[in-house]
Amino acid sequence: MFIKKVLPAILTIFLCACGSSVPKKTNVLTQKTPQQQPVEKTSPAPQQNQTVFKRPEQITRNNRPTEEPNTNSRPKRPQPTYTPPPITATNSSQLPYRSREYYKFITDSIQYYAKPTYEKNIDEIIKQISLNPSQKKNPAVNAPWYASVNFNIRKPNFVILHHTAQNSAEQTLFTFSISRTQTSAHYVVGRDGTVYQMLNDYVRAWHAGNSRWGGVTDMNSCSLGIEIDNNGNEPYPDAQITALIKLLGHLKEQYGIPQANFIGHGDIAPGRKQDPSKYFPWKRLADAGFGYWYDPYNLQTPPADFNPIMALRVIGYDISNPAAAIGAFKAHYIQNDTSKSLTDYDKKVLYSIYKKYISR
Numbered sequence: 001m002f003i004k005k006v007l008p009a010i011l012t013i014f015l016c017a018c019g020s021s022v023p024k025k026t027n028v029l030t031q032k033t034p035q036q037q038p039v040e041k042t043s044p045a046p047q048q049n050q051t052v053f054k055r056p057e058q059i060t061r062n063n064r065p066t067e068e069p070n071t072n073s074r075p076k077r078p079q080p081t082y083t084p085p086p087i088t089a090t091n092s093s094q095l096p097y098r099s100r101e102y103y104k105f106i107t108d109s110i111q112y113y114a115k116p117t118y119e120k121n122i123d124e125i126i127k128q129i130s131l132n133p134s135q136k137k138n139p140a141v142n143a144p145w146y147a148s149v150n151f152n153i154r155k156p157n158f159v160i161l162h163h164t165a166q167n168s169a170e171q172t173l174f175t176f177s178i179s180r181t182q183t184s185a186h187y188v189v190g191r192d193g194t195v196y197q198m199l200n201d202y203v204r205a206w207h208a209g210n211s212r213w214g215g216v217t218d219m220n221s222c223s224l225g226i227e228i229d230n231n232g233n234e235p236y237p238d239a240q241i242t243a244l245i246k247l248l249g250h251l252k253e254q255y256g257i258p259q260a261n262f263i264g265h266g267d268i269a270p271g272r273k274q275d276p277s278k279y280f281p282w283k284r285l286a287d288a289g290f291g292y293w294y295d296p297y298n299l300q301t302p303p304a305d306f307n308p309i310m311a312l313r314v315i316g317y318d319i320s321n322p323a324a325a326i327g328a329f330k331a332h333y334i335q336n337d338t339s340k341s342l343t344d345y346d347k348k349v350l351y352s353i354y355k356k357y358i359s360r
């Protein structure tokens with residue numbers, strides 16, 4: 001009696017309490033139950049005694065209005081995945097204005113918004129790449145789509161080196177974390193040898209600007225950008241260059257980047273950019289296999305028909321403004337003399353570098 005009448009009633013109450021009695025939705029065609037949708041995580045609560053900036057404009061002097069994050073357009077992946085690190089100060093006004101600690105404090109807070117925005121942008125790129133040729137119409141194509149199965153993702157083929165012209169790596173991390181600067185790099189190398197990676201190597205950073213090298217006019221699309229923390233008027237510490245060389249070694253091997261394709265921002269933007277500065281140890285990099293240098297004790301006099309401007313063009317310089325091209329070459333290879341004319345010594349150096357480029 002108990003087993004026949006009471007036990008089923010108890011089981012029914014128990015199942016109702018667990019929610020299991022709700023009928024499952026089933027696709028009548030496939031008889032399959034739809035997969036459960038991932039539940040979007042809510043923002044992690046700030047730790048006790050920790051202040052987190054809610055609005056990035058709080059950290060600026062002119063209090064520019066900034067858009068609130070649009071939660072509706074966030075990707076479906078669990079968000080956010082980033083928990084702000086512990087901060088000792090309770091607000092930026094407690095820290096010396098524009099100090100390392102100041103920029104670290106505000107950048108740590110801004111990253112709480114930057115990381116979800118990064119992931120949203122990546123999702124948009126994936127969406128674009130996911131379109132096959134029949135979905136992304138090209139008006140010049142007038143035949144059905146035949147798919148090739150032989151492909152992979154495009155790789156960077158140049159490394160462009162910059163100096164930040166700022167006073168700390170933290171300041172640069174801040175600069176690249178906010179949208180109004182419209183500038184970025186894949187890596188930032190600190191004075192103490194700390195290497196930050198801000199972007200996946202396969203995405204296009206905004207570091208080269210209006211530039212040209214050889215026939216390439218969109219250097220951002222084919223290069224990795226590395227910002228070296230330096231204000232432009234100081235030597236580069238050994239720890240920083242050691243860390244940079246280690247990073248370059250990894251990138252060279254990972255993507256098969258030729259030795260000649262490790263160049264400076266000033267090389268690809270003559271007359272517009274001068275970084276990295278005259279203090280940059282290009283020779284040390286060339287000795288390690290990144291870029292070319294010359295033997296100052298074994299320079300040859302170029303032949304009588306040697307054309308310096310054409311040599312600059314062969315190396316890769318934009319010669320539309322010949323004086324600017326000479327200045328860019330001298331900033332890289334002569335360094336202490338950045339005048340816009342070539343001395344006999346400069347021509348010997350140019351001839352030496354030119355020969356390396358034509359024989360590689």
Ligand SMILES: [Zn+2]
Pocket residue numbers: 161162163207265273275
């Ligand atoms: Zn630069």
